[in-house]
Amino acid sequence: MYGAIADPLKKNILVYTGLTLFIFHFGFIIIFCFADKFGDSPLVSVAGKYSFPLFNQDWKMFAPEPPMKNIKMLYSCTFHDSIKSEWTDPGKETLEKFQSIRFWNYGKQYNIYESLYRNYIGTKRGDPWQSMTNHYLIDMAKKEFPNKKISRINFSFGEKNISGIGQKDTSSTLGNAPWTAIHTIILNE
């Protein structure tokens, strides 16, 4: 008798508690997703504390404005005998493999190249990303020239905007020369 009365009550409490938590959970997630549209409201601050980082659904990952430029990183080695190598794009081969085989890890390898590029450009001198790019280029150069002593690596970055619809020159060819500042890594070998 008591069980029969208690059971519906227990179910009611459970379901309505669940529904309340559910509404708060998704309410906060949606408010945090639109945080920049709500301004500096205290609600956004509470929603942020609740949602970030566990329930964060970064809209930039799902709704990006399309990128408008292609990027390229080139390096050239100077060997101990002062001979210089051609400018080489360390991501070229990976990109070609990625474009022909989608079911392997070439995409992630190319993402590494891109993130090094973006973070090198986007950070200040001394940032760990800058030394990470150096580390990557040294490894790439040693892989490319395993039997040569490298004394210096010069590298440079290039970007090319994509032409609008109907405009000419939509190819992504960035050329092979360095475009902007040339950075240098000196190897003490």
Next chain:
Amino acid sequence: MSESLTYNERLISYFSNKVQHPCVLTLFRKCIYLFIIINALILLPIADQIWSPEAYIVHHNPFQPKLLKVLNIMSHPHMNEFYMFFIAAQLVFSIFGLMGKFPRISALIVWFTTVNLYYCAQPLQTGGSNLLILFLFYMMFVDEKAQSTLNITITNFAFLACKIQLCVLYFVSAVYKLYGTHWLDGSAIYYVLNIDTYTTPIIKNVINSCSWLSLPLTWFTLGFQLLFPIFVWIKKLKPLTLKLGIILHVCIGLIMGLMDFSVIMIIAYVLFFSDERSKNLLNNFPFNKLRSA
């Protein structure tokens, strides 16, 4: 009998009487774990470039929130030396999860290891991995064999949370696309397919010679994302919505190369399958004979 029930009674009964769509939940769980296993094996040859102390990714983020400092133990000094341990644990417990062993413990450990691996390689992540982590979190509360009222209710809410999460994703991304310019003027797909990372030489030639294609493709994508959260709940429109979604995500995977994102999105559609269809699929699922059958 059911007609005489009030709205409140139907609501209470829906959430607390029995686990809704247990076969859907089992199929969804197995697909998620199978994806994690395959993805981990694909990334294994380059794991040192991503997670090891010699990786090309900066693991430590000084601005990470307090909760992440506790959860993301791989970002602590020297912890990335044990990256293989995290991958191995993720693999082993995903296999347990796939086999239906220790469902909640497996879900907890897979979620924990995935969070660690995710945040240590954040610059490489896509929206798919972001969604995967959220699904794994909800899966910790799912027990499709639940018997007690408490467990049944928690499982039903977790199942609904996974579905709502997918709808929130589409809704938020569609609304943000409306704020941009290139999605509304129909040029977004043209620009995306001209970016080396998201194209192939053939696709680039096609979109440049038939640039008019960009407008219908862009608007289709935008319209689909806006309408999915509504149409998927309407019985008559659900099959078409899911079919169009699968086509869209297969194209995103093959053309743009975002395979992990596309596979997770397609797996998420399992949540909207009927229990009968899921049962049939489960019977043909690799490594599986449906135990409850």
